[in-house]
Amino acid sequence: MDPELIAPQPVAAVMRRAGAWLALVCERCGHAPRVDMPAVVERYGSEITVRDLVRRARCTRCGCREVEVCIGHDGQPSWTT
Numbered sequence: 670m671d672p673e674l675i676a677p678q679p680v681a682a683v684m685r686r687a688g689a690w691l692a693l694v695c696e697r698c699g700h701a702p703r704v705d706m707p708a709v710v711e712r713y714g715s716e717i718t719v720r721d722l723v724r725r726a727r728c729t730r731c732g733c734r735e736v737e738v739c740i741g742h743d744g745q746p747s748w749t750t
């Protein structure tokens with residue numbers, strides 16, 4: 670799964686893949702919560718992309734906006750910005 674191909678995709682599309690997950694990783698403190706994808710789609714709508722989500726993201730622990738997304742499938746994460 671190429672991260673560069675994932676970033677422009679809707680969160681809703683990632684969510685429909687069996688076993689797929691997203692995590693937002695703070696570059697400052699390392700906090701890395703899994704994304705509650707159904708909640709994201711409900712809040713922002715089905716058109717929101719992974720890249721949009723990262724742009725909106727803020728670390729819930731330290732407030733830092735330098736957040737990366739980690740996309741994984743069945744425990745095999747790959748990294749993108």
Ligand SMILES: [Zn+2]
Nearest residue numbers: 695698728731
């Ligand atoms: Zn943080």
